[in-house]
Amino acid sequence: GTVSGKVTDEQTGEPLPGAKLDIGATGQTVKTDKDGRYVLSRVPAGAQTISVRHFGYVPRDVSVMVASGERLEQLIALQGDFFEGDKIFVRAAQREQARVLNSQNTSDNFKTVITSEQMKRFGDYTIKDAMIRAPGVQFSSQRELNLRGVGLQGYYVTVDGQRMATSGMRDRSVDLDMISADLIQDLEIIKVLTPDMDADAVSGVVNLTIYSPLGAERTLDVHLGGGGSTAYFNFTGPGGRAALRYAESVTEELSLSLNLNYQLVHRSRESLDVEYGVADFGEGPVDVIERVAPGLQNDSRNLFGGGINMFYQPSVRSTFYLRGLASIDVRQVEQHIDNYIANSDWINPQSTGLIGDIGMYRQDANRGDINSQQYMLQSGARHLFDAYNLEYSLGWSQSRVDRRDYVFPFGRDDFNYSIDMNDRTRPVMLAEHAGRAVLGDGTFERRLINSKDFEESIIGQVENNYSGRVNVEIPFTWASFKFGSSTRLRNKVGEYDETNYTYIRYYSMYRFKMMEQRRVDVMDQYLLAWLVDTDGAKNFLNVNRPVFTKDEDLRRLRSDIWNYEVSENIYAGYGMATLGLERFTFFGGARIEYTDARYNGKSVLFDESGTFDSSVDTSVDDNYMHIFPNAQLVFDLDDFTNIRLGYSKSIRRSNFHSLSPFELVNRQDSTLFRGNPALEPVISDNYDFSVDHYLFNIGIMSLGLFYKDMSNLVVLEQRTNDVLQGDIAGFDPAFNEDVTVIPVRQSEFRNRDKATLYGLELSWQQRLTFLPGFWNNFGIFANYMWSDSIYDYTDREVDVALPYQSPHVVNAAIDYTQGRFYAQVSYHWTAEFLSILEQTPDLAPSVSRSEEVFLDEYQDGWTDLSVSFRFRLSENFRFWADVSNLLGNEQVQYFHTRDYYPTNMNMRGGVGLIMGLRYSY
DSSP, rough: OEEEEEEEEEEETBBBBOOOEEEETTEEEEEEEETTTTOOOOOOOOEEEEEEOTTBOOOOOEEEETTTEEEEEOEEEEBBBOOOOOOIIHHHHHHHHHHHHHHHHSSOOEEEEEEEEHHHHTOOOOOHHHHHTTTTTEEEETTTEEETTTTTTTTEEETTTTTTTOOOSSSSSOOOSBBBGGEEEEEOOOOOOOTTOSOSSSEEEEEEEEOOOOOOEEEEEEEEEEEEETTTTTHHHHHHEEEEEEEEESSSSSSEEEEEEEEEEEEEEEEEEEEEEEESSSSEEEEEEEEEEEEEEEEEEEEEEEEEEEEEEEEEEEEEEEEEEEEEEEEEEEEEEEEETTTTOSSSSSOOOOOOOOEEEEEEEEEEEEEEEEEEEEEEEEEESOEEEEEEEEEEEEEEEEEEEEEEEEEEEEEEEEEEOOTTOOOEEEEEEETTEESSSOOSSSEEEEEEEEEEEEEEEEEEEEEEEEEEEEEESSSSEEEEEEEEEEEEEEEEEEEEEEEEEEEEEEHHHHHEEEEEEEETEEEEEEEEEEEHHHHHHTTTGGGGEEEHHHHHHGGGGGGGEEEEEEEEEEEEEEEEEEEEEEEEEEEEEEEEEEEEEEEEEEEEOOEEEEEEEEEEEEEEEEEEEEEEEEEETTEEEEEEEEEEEEEEOOOOHSSOEEEEETTTTTTTOOOOOOOEEEEEEEEEEEEEEEEEETEEEEEEEEEEEEEEEEEEEEEEEEEETSSSGGGGGGOOOOOOOOEEEEEEEEEEEEEEEEEEEEEEEEEOOOOOGGGGGEEEEEEEEEEEEEEEOOOOOOOOTOOOOOOOOEEEEEEETTTTTEEEEEEEEEEEEEEEEOOOOOEETTOOOOOOOOOOOEOOOOOEEEEEEEEOOOSSSEEEEEESSOOOOEEEESSSSSSTTTEEEEOOOSSSSEEEEEEEO
């Protein structure tokens, strides 16, 4: 006969995915699916005992009587084995933790899961904030994510398995800062793929799961709060967040959940840019400062989001679902920079104490208005039959980004200055004009706009993704076979238009009314006394467009090649088998993917005088096929400890713009810049090992090792080649009897290099309930990653590290729970890393006067210390408060040597504080 049913939580009625059921008489073992359902086929007739286990729950043996040919339905409820304590702060969190740890333990792949409760405890606003907590995730001062050191775009993002459309203008990135943590139930970071997953993920997959309402009792959860930064509150005003989650089983067959959220987030940052040059005053080359530029930036985001998840279960064996997610991010980025420029006129390399060098002052206001949208819709079904399981789905996702960037430069060009560069991270530039100081206690009385350029960039991108999947699984006593196919159709259009407007009149700042006197101290030493009213500047530009002149040649030069369209269709099939023997489980299989793509770009030509000649649409078709083998072995040392070994092959496709058949030919300076539609994907052979020990009080200790062997790495190669007539058609008009060879400086994308990357991950998460008295109220959350790389970079005689790969990442948190009170202190540190590799060496006198060196760029990672508080006011109400940026550290970017060539210093001052109430029912 056949026994089928569902395994649920005894208290809440929620389904328990990943619960193990086995019948000792046959040795047959199955796991419940995503809906907590199971089917045991070919069960011998008679009395049988089903053993049911789920991490964090009391094991249960269920006796059944099966008649020959009978289809018996058996519902099983498990009792939670949780630490006794406050049911809101401890039991609910441990129930969530037990669910995700069981998911990790029974998963076919290596993954880490962060729950919504953990995100709330850490005070995370967005998915990007939450990603920082996971082992193996590096984070930079520019809020850039790098998973396992592979690079900034080594992963893709899904929502319940549905691919999210990419939102990067020219690349394949997804902006995780525009997806609220309040919309998501779990954040899964899958580090080893299985054959049923898309293979274009060198570092892994970020999967977001929307709240599942299946079998749950009615729940209502509301968050409201507000606050701001103690340092920038007068500049930015308050921020806040609000979220609502509602879920219930409307009928026995229909369940739904609904999520809504709103966030207003300000991220302010002070900065100082320093540019170094080289001059010779008769005693050999020395360093000089060309530019000192203190600034203040604020990034304000109005983030709106919503999610819905509906399940219809007409029977215990069938589930139909419909889910969707929408996120709208209305963002304004404003940066004010005071530029003090030496203008290549030095009297003395230090000029300390001397006034006489003639420089230029310019105040820049950069403004970005960005409207980003993400949408996802997915429908599908899961059916459990006696002999096989069937799952199918159809999905659509779209990203849309409309962006306008402005640069408004104000200033004058006749001030005297002196520089003291003894402190190279805080150079002192004293400036005078008509007896008044510019930097220090006062400013110019009048700021003039004189023949200055306003720049406007209009950027747009739209991507639509359509996908379909079919999976079939056939279970047997000791094994199961799974196979399926998928199709993913992508279309992406990128548009770019940059225009330079020149205004030739001469007015004071009072005529323009675009300045306001607001004294802002920057980096504890510099003063911004005037800020540009960017709304007024935009108004002025729009009203006076007829009296501006436009440089059409410059617009074509900067814009045309960045416009592209790509159609990329991927057809895939896979097969895999799972074999279970005693304590061993083996997964093996392969995936095949066929890519059929069409890339559209523009071929742009400028003549010998630098005048725009022509712009022609270009198009190239490309197709290729890859096979991805996969093998994984799990050995259960005991019920709480397992060892995993894995091998997988994956790829990373090149950025869209790199694949575009664009070409920029400029006969004036004999330069060529073009894309390469023939670029092959980066290939990575991945080897993984882990030991996971699950602790009795809902915790885990784990050790992981990884090794990646990558080839076909893409670089922008710059070189000079002698070109003959006919080699590059765009240069042919420049040839004549006197000119038969032209040395052309070429810039092209090429598959060229290879690299290996390896590392160690450690993780420990546990409540310290085994300690006596006061100490058993504490809990620990900690992980650490060490990594290193060997990059065989053709332009260097010795191997270097991969850009953006940080050697150390630390996350640590300790929490305390007592009665109604909960508090947590958390810390994150990403060590500094190499960010840009230079292809050619330059003169750097402070490092070496005798030879040129590679001025590679390095930057600090990220350090943060935060505190969270929670207090239960009543059964349903809780007060919460999150305090962040307690360290307020300065981050530095530098070339070659930190002490000699710091180029950018930035910091977020003050402390961030937000507090509010949470209602749970």
